[in-house]
Amino acid sequence: MSNKTLAILKPDCVEKNLIGEVILKITGAGFKIKALKMVRLSEASSGGFYEVHKERPFYKNLVEYMTSGACVPIALEKENAVADFRKLIGATDPSKADEGTIRKLFADSIERNIVHGSDSDENAAKEIAHFFSRKELLDNFSE
Numbered sequence: 001m002s003n004k005t006l007a008i009l010k011p012d013c014v015e016k017n018l019i020g021e022v023i024l025k026i027t028g029a030g031f032k033i034k035a036l037k038m039v040r041l042s043e044a045s046s047g048g049f050y051e052v053h054k055e056r057p058f059y060k061n062l063v064e065y066m067t068s069g070a071c072v073p074i075a076l077e078k079e080n081a082v083a084d085f086r087k088l089i090g091a092t093d094p095s096k097a098d099e100g101t102i103r104k105l106f107a108d109s110i111e112r113n114i115v116h117g118s119d120s121d122e123n124a125a126k127e128i129a130h131f132f133s134r135k136e137l138l139d140n141f142s143e
């Protein structure tokens with residue numbers, strides 16, 4: 001069990017001015033922010049990030065949506081981070097998400113679903129490295 005996960009506040013979250021509210025839910029659930037930035041993803045970066053879905057029918061729209069505006073990737077730390085964060089954000093489709101989850105509260109559709117969360121420890125490590133250098137992660141600030 002690892003203690004790190006990657007969140008991305010997606011372009012609909014930024015566009016709806018919900019960055020603050022969503023971060024409050026995340027820190028209120030006990031996650032510690034280890035790194036955070038605001039970025040506009042290129043098509044290559046977005047396509048690479050969601051490469052596992054390359055063959056899926058929604059891939060092209062997903063890449064378009066993720067490049068449509070700024071995103072906020074956040075490296076998070078907590079015991080059991082991956083599973084606990086997936087629980088906090090809720091099901092991919094907000095209409096199927098549990099009450100009180102971030103997607104249930106704020107998301108409009110299965111595509112525009114406000115937030116990303118890593119789905120395994122292995123992917124969490126890869127995804128954190130996709131956005132942050134070692135120096136940008138809080139543990140290394142004193143180096």
Ligand code: ATP
Binds near residue numbers: 058091092110117119
């Ligand atoms: P994420 O990886 O962003 O945390 P997830 O793990 O809940 O989401 P995935 O199956 O990995 O869901 O899908 C990645 C993203 O692709 C979803 O969050 C959503 O934005 C989009 N997506 C997934 N399924 C569909 C679908 N059926 N139609 C449209 N978009 C979809």
Ligand code: MG
Binds near residue numbers: 117119
């Ligand atoms: Mg996923």
